[in-house]
Amino acid sequence: TYSNSYPRRVTAQPNEFASMRPEAATAFYYRSSVSLFSGSAPCSSSTPPQLTTPWAAGAFISSKQSSPYSLSSHSRPRLFAMDLRGERWTAPSLCLVLVLLQASISACAGAPKTYIVHMAASEKPSSFDFHHEWYASTVKSVSSAQIEAEEEEDAYARIVYNYETAIHGFAARLDEDEAERMAEAAGVLAVLPETVLQLHTTRSPDFLGIGPEVSNRIWASGLADHDVVVGVLDTGIWPESPSFSDKGLGPVPSKWKGLCQTGRGFTTADCNRKIIGARIFYSGYEASSGPINETTELKSPRDQDGHGTHTAATAAGSPVPDAGLFGYARGVARGMAPRARVAAYKVCWTGGCFSSDILAAVDRAVSDGVDVLSISLGGGASPYYRDSLSIASFGAMQMGVFIACSAGNAGPDPISLTNLSPWITTVGASTMDRDFPATVTFGNGANITGVSLYKGRKNLSPRQQYPVVYMGGNSSIPNPRSMCLEGTLEPNAVAGKIVICDRGISPRVQKGQVVKEAGGIGMILANTAANGEELVADSHLLPAVAVGESEGVAAKKYTRTAPKPTGTLSFAGTKLGIRPSPVVAAFSSRGPNYLTLEILKPDLIAPGVNILAAWSGDASPSSLASDRRRVGFNILSGTSMSCPHVAGVAALLKASHPDWSPAQIKSALMTTAYVHDNTYHVLKDAATGDASTPFEHGAGHIHPVRALNPGLVYDIGQNEYLEFLCTQNLTRTQLKGFTKNSNMTCKGSFSSPGDLNYPAISAVFSDQPATPLMVRRTVTNVGPPSSTYHVKVTKFKGADVVVEPSTLHFSSANQKLAYKVTLRTKAAQKTPEYGALSWSDGVHVVRSPLVLTWLPPM
Numbered sequence: 001t002y003s004n005s006y007p008r009r010v011t012a013q014p015n016e017f018a019s020m021r022p023e024a025a026t027a028f029y030y031r032s033s034v035s036l037f038s039g040s041a042p043c044s045s046s047t048p049p050q051l052t053t054p055w056a057a058g059a060f061i062s063s064k065q066s067s068p069y070s071l072s073s074h075s076r077p078r079l080f081a082m083d084l085r086g087e088r089w090t091a092p093s094l095c096l097v098l099v100l101l102q103a104s105i106s107a108c109a110g111a112p113k114t115y116i117v118h119m120a121a122s123e124k125p126s127s128f129d130f131h132h133e134w135y136a137s138t139v140k141s142v143s144s145a146q147i148e149a150e151e152e153e154d155a156y157a158r159i160v161y162n163y164e165t166a167i168h169g170f171a172a173r174l175d176e177d178e179a180e181r182m183a184e185a186a187g188v189l190a191v192l193p194e195t196v197l198q199l200h201t202t203r204s205p206d207f208l209g210i211g212p213e214v215s216n217r218i219w220a221s222g223l224a225d226h227d228v229v230v231g232v233l234d235t236g237i238w239p240e241s242p243s244f245s246d247k248g249l250g251p252v253p254s255k256w257k258g259l260c261q262t263g264r265g266f267t268t269a270d271c272n273r274k275i276i277g278a279r280i281f282y283s284g285y286e287a288s289s290g291p292i293n294e295t296t297e298l299k300s301p302r303d304q305d306g307h308g309t310h311t312a313a314t315a316a317g318s319p320v321p322d323a324g325l326f327g328y329a330r331g332v333a334r335g336m337a338p339r340a341r342v343a344a345y346k347v348c349w350t351g352g353c354f355s356s357d358i359l360a361a362v363d364r365a366v367s368d369g370v371d372v373l374s375i376s377l378g379g380g381a382s383p384y385y386r387d388s389l390s391i392a393s394f395g396a397m398q399m400g401v402f403i404a405c406s407a408g409n410a411g412p413d414p415i416s417l418t419n420l421s422p423w424i425t426t427v428g429a430s431t432m433d434r435d436f437p438a439t440v441t442f443g444n445g446a447n448i449t450g451v452s453l454y455k456g457r458k459n460l461s462p463r464q465q466y467p468v469v470y471m472g473g474n475s476s477i478p479n480p481r482s483m484c485l486e487g488t489l490e491p492n493a494v495a496g497k498i499v500i501c502d503r504g505i506s507p508r509v510q511k512g513q514v515v516k517e518a519g520g521i522g523m524i525l526a527n528t529a530a531n532g533e534e535l536v537a538d539s540h541l542l543p544a545v546a547v548g549e550s551e552g553v554a555a556k557k558y559t560r561t562a563p564k565p566t567g568t569l570s571f572a573g574t575k576l577g578i579r580p581s582p583v584v585a586a587f588s589s590r591g592p593n594y595l596t597l598e599i600l601k602p603d604l605i606a607p608g609v610n611i612l613a614a615w616s617g618d619a620s621p622s623s624l625a626s627d628r629r630r631v632g633f634n635i636l637s638g639t640s641m642s643c644p645h646v647a648g649v650a651a652l653l654k655a656s657h658p659d660w661s662p663a664q665i666k667s668a669l670m671t672t673a674y675v676h677d678n679t680y681h682v683l684k685d686a687a688t689g690d691a692s693t694p695f696e697h698g699a700g701h702i703h704p705v706r707a708l709n710p711g712l713v714y715d716i717g718q719n720e721y722l723e724f725l726c727t728q729n730l731t732r733t734q735l736k737g738f739t740k741n742s743n744m745t746c747k748g749s750f751s752s753p754g755d756l757n758y759p760a761i762s763a764v765f766s767d768q769p770a771t772p773l774m775v776r777r778t779v780t781n782v783g784p785p786s787s788t789y790h791v792k793v794t795k796f797k798g799a800d801v802v803v804e805p806s807t808l809h810f811s812s813a814n815q816k817l818a819y820k821v822t823l824r825t826k827a828a829q830k831t832p833e834y835g836a837l838s839w840s841d842g843v844h845v846v847r848s849p850l851v852l853t854w855l856p857p858m
Contacts, residue, residue: 112173114160114194114287114356115182116388118737121168123187132162135170138188142174142181160283161360165367166395167388168740171356173287189737192388194288196352197377199235199307199640208607208645210336210652210704227253228651229276229341230316231370232644233361233377234308236301236346237278239270241309241632243317243614246273249339258343258368263300270301274318277343277368284356285349292349301346306619307376308344310636313614315374315644316340316651320614323633325621326455326539328436328574329612333633336648336704337655343370353377355388362392366399371654374647376406376640378418381595384725385734390421394738397423398718402654402662404647406639407602408589412532412687414695416589422599422756423721425650425666428589429608429642430582430701431686433678435575436537436610438545440524442468442558443566450524450547451537451610452571453635460498460522460543465566468524469493470500470559478502478528484511495519498567500555502526508546509538509622516542522569526552534586534686536637537610539621539629543569580677584696585609586687588639591695592762592832592853596728598754600762600851602698603666604673606649608642610635649704656708657782663716663757664780668707670759671714671846673700675836693834694849699760711783711844714759715816723749724756760849761837763799763823768857770825778818779839779846781810787841791819794835799852800824801837808839828854 117138121131128134140155160171171194174182183191227250237244251273258277260268271278278301282292292299303309317335324330345361347353358377365373373396375389384390393403407428410416419426438452443465460466471489472482481488484501499520501511512523523544527533533548547555559565585608593601615634620627646669653665660668675683675697683701685692725735726746735744750756754763754775763773781787789808793801802822810817821837832853839846 112175114171114284114354115174115179116171116192116194116356116359117169117182118167118189118192118388118391119169120187120189120736121740131164131168132159132170134187135159135162135172138182138185139172139174142178142185144175144178160287160356163359163363163392166363166392166399167359171284171359189733190385192355192386194284195355195379195388197355197358197379197389198352199348199377208336208649208702208704210649227255227341228337228372228654229253229256229343229368229370230312230337230372230374230647230651231277231343231345231365231368232308232312232315232647233345233347233358233365233373233375234303234311235305235348236280236303236308237275237312237342237344238303238306238309238614238616238618239266239272239275240617241313241614242320243309243313243333243335244272244274244342245318246275247318249273249341252276253341253369255369256341261301263298263302264294265298265302266300274342275344276341278346279344279361279364280346281357281361281364282349284354284360285351287356288354289351297350301344302618303344303346303616304618305348306616306623306634307636307640308346308348309616310611310613310634311374311376311640311644312342312344314611314641315372315648316342317614323612325453325612325631325633325635328453328455329434329610329635330574333612333614335613336645337651340372340648340651340655343368348377355379359388359392362389362396366396366401370401372647372651373401373403374644375403375419376638376643378406378408381418381420383595384421384728385730385737387421389419390424391737393421393424394718394721395740397662397721400662402647402650402665404643404650406643409587409638411588411590411696412530412586412685414590415592415594417591417593417601418589420593420595420599420601422596422724422758423662423716425604425646425669426602426698427639427643427646428602428605428696428698429585429587429637429639430605430683430697431578431585431609432607433576433578433581434610435535435578437572437575439570439572440545440547440555441568441570442555442562443564444558444562446554446558448547448551448554450545450551451535452545452569453537453539454543454571455539456542458521458543460568460570462568462570465568466521467497468500468555468559468565468567469497470556472500472502472556474560478504484514484523486510486514489514489518489520491519496521498522498524498569500524500526500552500559502552503528503531507622507624508536509540509627510624512540512542512544513624513626524552524555524567524569526555528552532586532687533689534609537635539635541622541624541627543571545569580679580681580684582607582677582683582701584683584685584687584692585637586685587637588642588696596753597764597853598752598762599756599758600694600698600760600849603760604646604670604698604700604702606642606645606702608639608645609637611637611641613641646702649702649707652704653707660713660782661715661717664713664782667713667715667759668710669702670699671712671848672703672706672710673698673847674703675700693832694760694851695832699847699849709783709844710846711781711787711841712779712789712839712846713782714757714777715780716757720757723747724753726750727753727755760851761821762851762853765825765828765852765854768828768854770828770854772825773823775821775823776818777821778816779808781813781815781817783841783844785813786811789839789841789846792838792840794837794850796833796835796852798825798827798829798833798854800826801850803837823852825854830854
């Protein structure tokens with residue numbers, strides 16, 4: 001199993017596991033095991049239940065923060081002993097894992113489920129006029145119950161979607177026996193079970209250096225014929241938000257083939273010259289979970305959650321003056337590409353985001369004519385040929401569409417990334433130079449600092465002291481009472497007091513609601529080791545301050561040692577110029593890329609902490625049902641927020657360079673990214689306070705202005721990507737899922753995955769003693785026609801690095817020149833080494849991260 005949302009039958013082929021490198025096999029086992037304990041869905045539903053208290057607090061040593069969309073949507077227990085970066089994970093026995101797996105298989109063996117079937121379109125028999133006829137016939141041929149001729153429409157009824165553009169195939173309801181027979185049917189490339197993905201849930205344009213004067217210059221009238229459309233796959237859109245005003249925009253681009261789908265609460269009038277498309281995709285969801293409850297959920301593009309509105313506005317929102325949240329972060333809110341058009345594809349519903357719906361949305365978006373796709377969704381990491389989103393995004397790339405995806409919110413655990421395909425731009429999250437400081441002042445005169453977005457009528461007086469209590473006792477291990485879980489706080493113990501609550505299991509704001517309902521008057525939200533010193537601000541329902549792990553330890557020590565501990569809370573509003581910034585967010589998922597170590601992931605980082613953007617009028621700022629507040633803008637954190645930053649900047653680049661390929665845009669973003677903060681030191685990791693590495697920040701933090709004029713780019717076409725796939729030991733059938741025809745054969749032009757013309761270089765020494773490695777790259781001149789570039793390479797302890805030639809002379813625009821990098825081991829290192837390879841002409845610096853990894857001997 002690969003999904004971290006719910007368990008399903010193990011479908012990995014035996015030789016797939018056997019062929020993995022040791023570290024990849026370990027990660028494979030880790031991810032396979034995690035899903036078993038993330039909640040098991042009944043056969044009729046794919047919606048995972050919440051963890052119960054005995055599991056959450058008893059069976060597991062620790063668990064991830066569970067928060068609405070912005071951090072992890074579900075807790076991620078650690079299951080077995082494994083030591084990475086000093087962390088140990090302890091687990092129940094493997095026998096228990098196997099028993100639970102077998103139980104889940106037996107319980108659901110006969111129930112129909114949705115499967116995504118990838119087809120070789122070129123193999124359609126001539127007896128069929130249309131592909132959908134062939135698909136229905138194939139379903140009929142594998143049906144467990146004989147379908148009579150007069151009931152042939154039953155085969156059509158079992159088909160949930162037909163896919164025509166980004167991928168070829170269909171989604172259908174099948175039982176397991178039918179799915180096995182389907183895998184053997186003529187023309188079938190792959191049969192993949194439905195998976196559930198989760199959402200990875202102002203100042204950023206100025207922080208990124210693309211204020212109004214820059215974006216207006218990019219969107220000059222001379223570029224009017226290059227209207228760029230950003231497609232957003234999410235929870236829909238709130239069209240009344242001023243962030244989607246079409247003031248100043250011209251007619252809808254003539255190339256656009258999309259439409260405005262109507263439904264309850266959404267009419268054609270809700271689309272305009274800004275929102276030029278809106279569609280909904282729910283057939284996969286309903287096939288797995290039953291009909292949507294239309295009394296509580298709108299079956300229309302209208303966003304009742306807020307997440308989709310927030311991401312769409314972050315990518316391409318129109319400027320809105322005097323925006324803010326309860327007085328915090330007040331200023332002009334605008335997206336990265338304020339004059340780009342928006343197309344909203346609603347794929348997420350109350351029970352999650354189903355892969356068949358997501359694929360249908362990608363397929364339709366490409367057909368509609370989007371230029372950029374922003375997908376802030378993710379599940380577990382699967383091999384490329386088993387990842388339907390990977391296959392669909394490959395098809396979108398072939399059509400010239402740039403795809404940005406969130407890296408995931410499973411940090412600081414290593415090997416926690418999602419969306420690993422090299423044709424996808426995988427985006428991690430970082431902080432900005434803006435914060436929302438708040439202070440806890442104790443009765444002994446000590447102050448600890450944190451953050452908060454609290455703005456309510458009930459404030460604590462800074463001149464008065466209030467009792468402080470921590471319900472966790474003397475233990476350093478969080479428990480249900482210390483985490484302020486629902487039903488664990490007794491009013492006689494907390495009424496009239498400020499309560500210290502440990503992060504974990506339940507949403508952060510919900511902890512404050514539990515304190516409030518028990519009679520508490522304030523909350524100190526303390527990070528645990530899993531969160532470190534990273535601070536995420538929330539719009540709490542009572543006076544509350546979030547503090548880092550060390551400050552939390554100090555606060556709890558004070559309550560244990562003081563005879564009568566007291567304190568008060570104060571709030572300082574918005575502060576700019578925070579140093580250091582940016583910092584890699586602790587929750588941002590980390591590498592290495594266990595599918596292919598030679599492809600460095602994440603690709604880069606972008607602002608994803610405390611991001612202000614438009615919000616749904618149907619949702620509270622905390623996303624809690626008990627919260628009756630409504631706001632026009634909200635502040636969220638997550639790689640869900642960093643992803644649309646990159647998608648919006650990609651739209652800017654597409655407007656400025658309409659002839660650039662998705663790979664050229666990605667290269668420009670990566671090779672101009674920076675790796676130093678505003679104190680001129682290397683970027684730091686919020687989880688540890690130490691310097692971050694390319695496994696955390698990728699190529700670095702985006703620099704949009706430099707990306708507009710990168711000098712050189714690394715281009716990659718579909719043939720190069722296919723040669724890369726040929727190095728991944730795919731069978732001919734698996735490869736055809738990407739080629740969509742039977743004529744493609746591997747040319748063997750790549751000796752290793754590292755030969756892909758990627759903007760980052762990850763060299764892997766797999767032999768001991770290590771043999772020399774050779775990496776080849778080709779750069780395209782997109783700067784001045786006549787230019788000369790000189791190379792500069794980091795000196796490494798473990799290897800000598802030689803680049804030939806060391807100088808590149810260009811004489812024309814779009815000229816391509818190649819170079820090779822030879823790496824010879826001097827002394828194999830136990831841990832990876834990090835550096836860079838840069839080309840410079842005195843104006844441009846084209847920087848590629850360079851990572852050297854020595855695998856231990858087998």
